[in-house]
Amino acid sequence: MKAFLFCAGEGRRFRPLTDQIPKPAIPFLTLPLGLYPLFWMKQFGFSEIGINLFHLPKKVQNAFHLYSGKLPPLKYFLEEKLLGSGGGLKNAESFFNTESDFFICNGDSVFFPDKENQIKDAFHFHQTSKAMATLLVIRHPEVGTKFGAIWTDQNKNIVGFGKDRPAVATEAFHYIGAAWMNSKILEGVGPGHQNLFEDLMSKHPPEKLKIMEVSGLWFETGNEADYLQGTENSLQLLASGQLNNLTEKKFLESALDYFAPNWELKKSANKTLLLGPKAKCSLDQVENFAVVCADITVPENIPLDRAIILKNNFSNKLKISGIKN
Numbered sequence: 001m002k003a004f005l006f007c008a009g010e011g012r013r014f015r016p017l018t019d020q021i022p023k024p025a026i027p028f029l030t031l032p033l034g035l036y037p038l039f040w041m042k043q044f045g046f047s048e049i050g051i052n053l054f055h056l057p058k059k060v061q062n063a064f065h066l067y068s069g070k071l072p073p074l075k076y077f078l079e080e081k082l083l084g085s086g087g088g089l090k091n092a093e094s095f096f097n098t099e100s101d102f103f104i105c106n107g108d109s110v111f112f113p114d115k116e117n118q119i120k121d122a123f124h125f126h127q128t129s130k131a132m133a134t135l136l137v138i139r140h141p142e143v144g145t146k147f148g149a150i151w152t153d154q155n156k157n158i159v160g161f162g163k164d165r166p167a168v169a170t171e172a173f174h175y176i177g178a179a180w181m182n183s184k185i186l187e188g189v190g191p192g193h194q195n196l197f198e199d200l201m202s203k204h205p206p207e208k209l210k211i212m213e214v215s216g217l218w219f220e221t222g223n224e225a226d227y228l229q230g231t232e233n234s235l236q237l238l239a240s241g242q243l244n245n246l247t248e249k250k251f252l253e254s255a256l257d258y259f260a261p262n263w264e265l266k267k268s269a270n271k272t273l274l275l276g277p278k279a280k281c282s283l284d285q286v287e288n289f290a291v292v293c294a295d296i297t298v299p300e301n302i303p304l305d306r307a308i309i310l311k312n313n314f315s316n317k318l319k320i321s322g323i324k325n
Helices: 035-044 057-065 084-091 118-128 196-203 224-239 246-259
Strands: 002-006 048-053 074-078 101-106 110-113 133-138 149-152 158-162 171-182 209-213 216-219 264-267 272-275 286-292 304-309 320-324
Touching (some): 002 084, 035 110, 048 057, 110 171, 118 209, 158 209, 216 224, 224 246, 224 304
Parallel strands (some): 048 074, 286 304
Antiparallel strands (some): 110 216, 149 171
16 A cells, blocks of 8 residues: 655745755754654555655655665655646656555644554545545644634535635534545546645545544644744653653654664753754753754854754854754
């Protein structure tokens, strides 16, 4: 069984960082963002994963190549122009020609499940309901305001997308960027730019478009402010000794153990420091939180405050806040 990871986007809301680093390659807790959905897919056991590329394609490939021995086989599909989510799938249609169904996920989706086998459970529901598409969703307080919604009727059929509530909608859910698709959804779709929701799914009746509510912790990483907040919340999860969210914490720890052995967490009552393998920094240098990626040594005279250090590049002695590349 195959899966597909969307990695072609330009990450415009995260500029100027994404002018240099493609979104799936941006480190989140020292690992490229794209490794988190890939780790989740690996747990399911997909035989091969397709990945579409457009923006800084070599940098995406290089980021994943570092971990190639720990991932399923990856097959890349380069787009000469940005094709959108639906067009990206259509461009890779030959990849799915032996599959009746396949799984898709956004390359910047950060979701820590609180139950095992949720992809498997969603697949069983998808097959049983004979759906063309089954979107994995959560409940979120900002759905329909900050985020566009997946609107459903009383039978949990999808009746709309976006911030405007359709008249027949009874509930709103947040799409976590993952779904099961029937391969027939690509039939009759022409080449060029296509949107997964507006161009592919909207052609099918509501009873063929389903949701599967999943549970866990999802973090928005679309811009620097949300990325930093997601980092802080994730560090609090790692540092927590409470019984809440134990499964989500285990998932995150397992991903770090698998891809970055010898990572280290230092903490005190009011600050947290995450170090990638062979990274060096003192907790005394930190205010609030900091993440230092692998092989980086932070000079002792440089304080860090809500900082993410991506490179060994310290040209001055000023306090570092935000993302340092």
